[in-house]
Amino acid sequence: MDKTLGVLDALENRRSVRGFKPDPIDTATIRAILTIASRSPSFTNTQPWEVAVVTGATRDLLSQKLSELALANTPAQADMPPPTTWPQAAAERSKVHNINRFKHLGIGREDTEKRNQMRMQNYQFYGAPCALFIFMDEGFGPWSTMDVGGFTHSISLAAQAFGLATCMQASLAYYPDTVRQCLAIAPTKKLLVGMSVGLPDWQAPLNAYQSARMTLDEFVQWFD
Numbered sequence: 001m002d003k004t005l006g007v008l009d010a011l012e013n014r015r016s017v018r019g020f021k022p023d024p025i026d027t028a029t030i031r032a033i034l035t036i037a038s039r040s041p042s043f044t045n046t047q048p049w050e051v052a053v054v055t056g057a058t059r060d061l062l063s064q065k066l067s068e069l070a071l072a073n074t075p076a077q078a079d080m081p082p083p084t085t086w087p088q089a090a091a092e093r094s095k096v097h098n099i100n101r102f103k104h105l106g107i108g109r110e111d112t113e114k115r116n117q118m119r120m121q122n123y124q125f126y127g128a129p130c131a132l133f134i135f136m137d138e139g140f141g142p143w144s145t146m147d148v149g150g151f152t153h154s155i156s157l158a159a160q161a162f163g164l165a166t167c168m169q170a171s172l173a174y175y176p177d178t179v180r181q182c183l184a185i186a187p188t189k190k191l192l193v194g195m196s197v198g199l200p201d202w203q204a205p206l207n208a209y210q211s212a213r214m215t216l217d218e219f220v221q222w223f224d
């Protein structure tokens with residue numbers, strides 16, 4: 001572990017990686033990352049997160065099952081329905097993100113085949129050897145999703161100290177029944193999000209794109 005990687009470096013350098021090397025990650029490293037991430041704050045220390053670590057043959061099987069569903073354009077049946085609309089300014093940011101991502105790869109707006117290929121890479125975990133599926137028991141309410149969000153970010157930051165990278169993926173939560181069935185997880189455990197974890201492949205074309213951010217003036221008001 002690189003203990004010299006400071007928190008500011010980790011925050012600044014974290015980015016969604018969408019191309020990984022196939023090298024497996026050892027279990028001790030995953031355990032260390034999850035142990036550190038579990039120091040994340042939660043509402044009255046309720047710690048609502050539950051994690052399925054998926055590697056090896058199970059990873060391959062799940063990738064195949066999810067890919068089949070996505071390829072058939074099976075409508076998403078996520079436990080927490082994905083947003084269909086955004087506030088206007090956020091919709092614009094989302095649009096710019098999508099345009100820039102594709103433009104960066106030389107994929108035109110009308111090139112539905114290439115766009116679809118890119119979408120499908122979600123279900124191959126962008127080549128990562130490890131996928132995390134993050135669940136929350138149905139007894140928790142909306143406040144607890146904040147805790148899970150912080151927890152998943154902590155995973156991303158901790159992974160960097162081990163030279164690893166991550167990508168949070170809502171798309172991995174679109175077919176929760178298949179995930180639960182494949183992993184023998186109870187229906188009372190709601191799937192919130194998935195995450196690919198692995199060694200980043202900086203040569204992968206998808207990793208050339210870096211997302212933009214609002215300026216402080218766009219999201220901060222000061223009161224003295």
Ligand SMILES: Cc1cc2nc3c(=O)[nH]c(=O)nc-3n(C[C@H](O)[C@H](O)[C@H](O)COP(=O)(O)O)c2cc1C
Pocket residue numbers: 014015016017018097122167168169170171172193210211
């Ligand atoms: C809840 C959530 C869901 C996401 N779902 C996906 C996804 O399904 N596929 C994907 O490639 N990236 C996904 N992302 C990554 C975002 O696109 C990314 O965080 C955003 O564009 C900012 O880029 P950055 O993470 O590189 O800074 C998701 C991120 C979050 C927080």
